[in-house]
Amino acid sequence: MRKQSIWSAVSSLALASILLATPIRAADVAAGKEKAELCVACHGDNGISQTENIPSLAGQPDQFIQWQLVFFRAGTRKNELMQPIVEQLNNEDIRNLGAYFSSLTPPKGPKDDDPDLSEKGKQAAAGRRCASCHTDSYAGTKAVARIAGQREEYLLKALHDYKSSARSGGAMAAMADVAYPLSEEEITALAHYLAHL
Numbered sequence: 001m002r003k004q005s006i007w008s009a010v011s012s013l014a015l016a017s018i019l020l021a022t023p024i025r026a027a028d029v030a031a032g033k034e035k036a037e038l039c040v041a042c043h044g045d046n047g048i049s050q051t052e053n054i055p056s057l058a059g060q061p062d063q064f065i066q067w068q069l070v071f072f073r074a075g076t077r078k079n080e081l082m083q084p085i086v087e088q089l090n091n092e093d094i095r096n097l098g099a100y101f102s103s104l105t106p107p108k109g110p111k112d113d114d115p116d117l118s119e120k121g122k123q124a125a126a127g128r129r130c131a132s133c134h135t136d137s138y139a140g141t142k143a144v145a146r147i148a149g150q151r152e153e154y155l156l157k158a159l160h161d162y163k164s165s166a167r168s169g170g171a172m173a174a175m176a177d178v179a180y181p182l183s184e185e186e187i188t189a190l191a192h193y194l195a196h197l
Contacts, residue, residue, distance in 0.1 A: 027062075028092075032100025035093050038085055048107045055154045059106025063143040065098040077167070106139070109149040109196040121193025124186045128178050138197055152195035159187045 047058030071077035140146035161167035162179035
């Protein structure tokens, strides 16, 4: 756990140095949209994924997008498909992509086909105090992800990755603490509930 905390601290310092070393100017949503052409094949048109285990980015908080891109670029969050893409991004690209994806309308959850499972997920979310970070609507804020309406199988994967410590990056310690004690039934219920919001 100490190693993960060190990585989080290093990543935080990396983002802070990027923000301080680069002259501050307003992000360019149009430039972000142009740069996002790199993202469409996996993350979908308008940031709404149609691909299994690939998250939708539409409506994610600006800072969350920026942090994740920095984590991927720094290698603290690993994904073999993302690595060659983020290596091409400069700091301005990252700011513009954050502004662009946060400006998009988030995906709407599909019609709930298992309300009983959603109720169990709602109870698990309340018991684990998910809203304390992700907000009452689970829309995320600042550097915290929007999880409402996210792809269900992606949420399952993310929770499993946090539980097993396979995923690192921002909030790793908090998410590991939340996910580790979750049962398989709770993970399934949480993913279902959140995906259908």
